[in-house]
Amino acid sequence: MGAGLPAGPDRARELKSLQPTAARLGLRSQDQLHRLATSTTWDDASLRRILVKQADALVGGPDAVLVVDDTALPKQGKRSVGVARQYCGCLDKRATCRVLMSLTLAKDKVPVPVGLRDQVCQMLDRRRRSLR
Incomplete structure (x- = not known):
């Protein structure tokens, strides 16, 4: 799993909100993560x-x-x-x-x-x- 992200089924519920994930990744706010997750303009x-x-x-x-x-x-x-x-x-x-x-x-x-x-x-x- 990615660096800083929780692993295992007991920690999975923490991923339901962007706040704990953003904090674990060291982001100042969840805004960056929210934009990444909701952007529909990814060029893959x-x-x-x-x-x-x-x-x-x-x-x-x-x-x-x-x-x-x-x-x-x-x-x-x-x-x-x-x-x-x-x-x-x-x-x-x-x-x-x-x-x-x-x-x-x-x-x-x-x-x-x-x-x-x-x-x-x-x-x-x-x-x-x-x-x-």
Whole structure:
């Protein structure tokens, strides 16, 4: 776990608030951490490029397979963004859930995840670009 962050299930409840985490990291206030956690403008393109290069070095080649998969996360309530009544594989029935898309590079029995994206984020990104 990161330097200064609590480890173990008994300390996990301290992470529910930004104040103890900010104090443990030596930040003067929780504002910096709050901005980091709630920012929707992270540009992770350079990090994704590095991840893909590393995955290709580990399991790439002509025998590698790119696996695209959807993962439905069951949700409760009707106020969550991006929640819809749809098929949820882990429940094996239609339910209120949110969908994530994953991208994995695999070779033989070794899978290396290279991407995970929330469908709502993709929809919002497309809409944001169309409004420019």
